[in-house]
Amino acid sequence: MIKHDYHHGNLKEEFITIAMDFIAKEDVEKLTLKVLSDATGTSRSAIYKHFKNKDALIETIIERGFDKFDVETTPNLKDNSKALVDKFYLTGKLYVEFARKNPNLYRLLFGKKYAHIREEILSIKDEDCSGFAALQKTVEDGQKQGVLKKEESYKQAIVIWATMHGISSLIIDGFMDVENVYEDMYDTLFETLLTGLMANKVKIISTVPVLKKLLQPKN
Amino acid sequence: MIKHDYHHGNLKEEFITIAMDFIAKEDVEKLTLKVLSDATGTSRSAIYKHFKNKDALIETIIERGFDKFDVETTPNLKDNSKALVDKFYLTGKLYVEFARKNPNLYRLLFGKKYAHIREEILSIKDEDCSGFAALQKTVEDGQKQGVLKKEESYKQAIVIWATMHGISSLIIDGFMDVENVYEDMYDTLFETLLTGLMANKVKIISTVPVLKKLLQPKN
DNA sequence: TTTCTTATGTTAACATTGTTCACTTTAAAC
């Protein structure tokens, strides 16, 4: 007679941890209930005592994922000790680096497959707390300071996001072999973006080397 | 005794057609062998007489998909009757519109899930024929004409692609409700991109209204 | 302490998935 460990303790949290660790290494598609039951030493149906179904676990993963994403990226935007363009530069870099370091999680958060779950989560969350809201607010600050062109802030924010999302996706989905030239690529991308967004006649201050060079007055 | 239609005729091509039609409406993930067998009135294993496995069918779909994509987008880049910036503007627009009209196919072509199949296909195809090569060449033309900044053409091409891929992905993956303001959004995006890429001192000609306005000399 | 209830686990079973295998039928080559 095999002795079973009933009442594992904190099995629910353990499922979540294992799932997140798994996604850190492999694609969400490969995360099966068997993976979870094997890792916890439970049966394949044990999870249903803690989650309604697999999607409910995924939902939790997405929530945690967005928390992690927010913690690693948005604080920069709100750090007013930094020059405005530097905030954009650094936050953008952190964005791309998050995607590079957590490709499977990034795809889970920003891909199509679980869009229905994401939308449910984001509709509940306070919209003003989202990263995009912080981005848009920073764009508005930039316009007030005369650094950015006067334009609908929503549209400018989308342009910035699309740029960062684009380069991140190309990298993690296998279209670029940029392990080495990644920083160089990012600088070119950001220079182009910032140049396109900037207003003309204002002196802009930055402490980021590549931006200093870009922003120094020409002829 | 049921009479079976042995030797269907062109079942292989029919599988491909049905699969492409399916993807035009629903996500690749929902394309099962049962869908194909039901639609053709065959058994679920019939497909194995024409394709090694499901992935082999997907491979064919991806090949056809890239053909379709190339036909609908790249010819513009090679049309030298158009002004250079207009080529970029129009091709970019066609790119985003392709994604909007064929979201499931776009995701299949440019997503991660079947990246291994895509890479196999693209490694066989003549690289110089790819859309990216055409883009890079146009970038080089732009530099020669003094329209674009002198910069590594590869990097500039990546910047353009990332921008278009980013906005396309955001739209089709459910982050923007731009059914109405889509053209407006694209114009803003393109203006920003072009402004960032342009060289300074050259008069640039365009017949696209929004670009005319952008390019007319200021101050 | 004993009993009851509920949370939390188990096993067995199901439909659906892609896939393989032995078999059957048809078309065409000889």
Added chain:
DNA sequence: GTTTAAAGTGAACAATGTTAACATAAGAAA
């Protein structure tokens, strides 16, 4: 006309998510 290979069939497999009936353990109630 016979043979052969191409192109279909159905049964079976393992893996998937899921459900249902059952088992156990922990803690509240007696």
